[in-house]
Every structure is written in C-alpha cells, then in structure tokens.
Amino acid sequence: MTDALDLPGWTHVYSGKVRDLYRPADGQGDRMLVVASDRVSAFDHVLSPGIPGKGELLTTLSLWWFGRLAGADGGRAIANHLTGGDVPAAVTGRAMIVRELDMLPIECVVRGYLTGSGWAEYRTAQTVCSIPLPAGLSDGDRLPEPIFTPAYKAPLGEHDENISFARAEELVGAERAAELRDTSLEIYRRAAATARARGLILADTKFEFGVDAHGVLTLADEVLTSDSSRYWDGAAWAAGTTPAERMASFDKQIVRDWLAANWDKTGTPPELPADIVTRTAGKYRELLEKLTA
Structure with missing residues (x-):
C-alpha cells in the first residue's frame, strides 16, 4: 500500500x-x-x-x-x-x-449542508449524529446552522464511526470536547466565507487536532483540502434542481460516485479507470486555482 x-x-x-x-x-x-x-x-x-x-x-x-x-x-x-x-x-x-502532538481520537466533522452519510441517516431518523433536524430537507440542502458531528477515528483498515457529542465527551472529556466543537465550527464558518467569496460552497469538512506539550489544542494533519472536504460550485447549487446538478464538486466525489456504482464494498475495490483519475486530478487543481487566485 x-x-x-x-x-x-x-x-x-x-x-x-x-x-x-x-x-x-x-x-x-x-x-x-x-x-x-x-x-x-x-x-x-x-x-x-x-x-x-x-x-x-x-x-x-x-x-x-x-x-x-x-x-x-x-x-x-x-x-x-x-x-x-x-x-x-x-x-x-x-x-x-x-x-509532534498527542493526537486526539476524534475526527471533527462540520456539516453546513445535508449530504453523504448525514443524508443517509436523515432519511431514516431525521437526525444527523443524533442531532434532530427539520423535516422536509432534501439531499444537498443547506442546514439552518452548521452542525458539529464528530466521528471516532478507527485504526487503519477499519471504518470510522459517527458518534454523538456525549460519546466525544466520554473519549476526551467535556471541556476538551466543547473546545473541539467550538473551534471546528469557527474554522468552518471562516473557511465557508472565504469559499463563498470565490464562488464556492464548503458543504462539509473534517479536522484533526492534537495537544502540544503545553496542553494547547492544535490543528494538525491536512486542512480544508479536496480529500477532507466537499466543495461545490456555488452557481450550480443555486440553479440546480437535482442533487447531481446542485452538488457539482471540486473534490474526490467523482471517485466516490464511480466506486459506489461499480463496487459492492466487499473484497478488494476495483481499479479506477483512467478517465476517473484524470477528471479527479483536474478537479483538485481547479479548486486550488479558484481558492488561491
């Protein structure tokens, strides 16, 4: 590997x-x-x-x-x-x-829009990570407010697990969990505003944090990339009438969609076709250019 x-x-x-x-x-x-x-x-x-x-x-x-x-x-x-x-x-x-940091065992996911695993849970329970949401939402809808939906970071080869905030408190303590939530929401709001000014929607993202030798919460790993975030085209979202039209993405959603259509999630995943690889690389590059120009 x-x-x-x-x-x-x-x-x-x-x-x-x-x-x-x-x-x-x-x-x-x-x-x-x-x-x-x-x-x-x-x-x-x-x-x-x-x-x-x-x-x-x-x-x-x-x-x-x-x-x-x-x-x-x-x-x-x-x-x-x-x-x-x-x-x-x-x-x-x-x-x-x-x-080097003492890394915390929580992925700090912030969702501003309903999609992905959040949409799957919402369809069955009208919640996302046990957070109640209004009725009548559709795939790709903007949420009333961004929500913090943590996940437990599973060992390599195992599936990460969406968890409740109460479970996050059990894992890292109530004070640290609140700091993770508040900092993650702050970063998301700031990044979403930056993206919006460039014609992009930051639909959701995930952060990883560690603690330094002085106990200071510290942002680590990658941040706000095409691998850790969903970025959509703002104009397409505003004009779109179907999820596919609304969620024109600048991330690895191309890979996810192809894999979901061509693999039953058992055994070894199939090899990615050349056109999927090329299109994904192009979207990564396009996002970088749009954000940093």
Missing part, C-alpha cells in the same frame, strides 16, 4: 491511507515529516491507481489554509502543527515539517 521513500536524515515510522510519517533519523527533537502521497482513498480503502500530483496539490492547499487560519483572514490565530525546516528535495512540494 505504501510508496514511502528512503529520505536522508529521516526514518519512516508509519503510513496512513494517504500520508507517510517520518521522524528525525537521529531521534532528536519533537519534529516529524509528513509526506502527502498520490494515493487516494474512499470508503476506508486505498484505491489504485493514485491521482498524479495529488500530494503536491493537497499540501499546497493545506499550507494556504494554515496561513489563512493563523490570522491572515483577519480572524483569531488558530494554533497549528507547522514548524520550520527544509523538507528533503525528493518530497519538495508535498511535505510539511510539523511538531
């Missing part, structure tokens, strides 16, 4: 679905090297082939958002895990040197 490289000065220690982690080879300090690969995942499986250039595109977008959220957008500075240092030449453009 991994395409981790031998990098001078760094020792490979872990590979997730799409990123590879390294520690300094001398074992000194609390820095880590995070390398974004071109691997792509959907439905908790790593797929083949990867998306050419994906690692660099997503790293570029993450760095842009980390800068915005550090105060460049006029809001309060959100602490993040970036630290100084030069990345190895072999991974220039798709790697970040970060501080």
